[in-house]
Amino acid sequence: MGYRCVRCKQPVEIDYEYRGIRCPYCGHRILLKERPVKIKRVCAE
């Protein structure tokens, strides 16, 4: 699952061994989940 740092806009891979989430480039702690590049089918109801 890909994430992107809100501050420096760099793509970030989460290290699940490390107990905490932090951008390895700028140290910012808010990351956004990237939308997967695939077609999503949603029921209209």
Place this chain on the structure above:
Amino acid sequence: MKVEIIELGDRAAKFVLSGVAPAFVNSIRRAMLAEVPTLAIDYVNIYDNTSVLFDEQLALRLGLIPLITDLDSYVLPSECSCGGEGCSQCQVSLTLSAEGPKTVYSTELVSADPSVMPAEVVPLIKLSERHRISLEAIARLGTGHDHAKWQAGIACGYKNVPKITISDECDACGMCVDACPRGVLVIADDVVKVVDERACSLCRLCEGVCELNKIYDVIKVGTHPDSFIVTAETDGSIPIRELITRSAENISDRAEALDGYLSVIDMEMEMDHHAT
């Protein structure tokens, strides 16, 4: 049965049905709401959505857009020769691609069939700078039984035709005229007269304010038990005339089907009787 049309427009109608039972009028109302099929977006293939709305919210908004439907061109997926998998007979594709800043309206949907288009200009989503949506919506026929998005009839209802009687004991004090919220009663030549009986909402305020009503039945608001004022409206997907005729056809078809089932049961019972 007698039908008298009061108003007939493209999307709304008002008519009086006389000489029928309440159950029949109610079945017409229910058929208009839930039995007449119409096109609505069933599912959405979302290619991109960087807007503030979730995919599911956007799909829900798309699903509720009324689509102009030619009922002779499409069949229900359950009755289609493709078995409901999806073909040009039972579904139509609409695409939408927009980039902000702008407000996206339902009219921006591009349909594969030019006869199928949104019946109303509905704002779908407000896009800001760099927001983008790109999707393909699949519309299918369905009935209001399954989901409200397939409900062609809206605001369908009926009431008994009011019957207001004013006796000779009335002193024309004018209390009932002032109390009536619909302006149904007037005083003319020192007599209380009913000007528009069908406009009466049966609130009976006139009966309550009349002092003489405590002694005699001076003013009495009742109803014709077998006459009904029916009001119906469509969401724009099909004309109101078609909605009413198709709902009547639906009742007729179901009555015939029921008759068929009952005759089969009768035959089986007769065969059992002869066997014993």
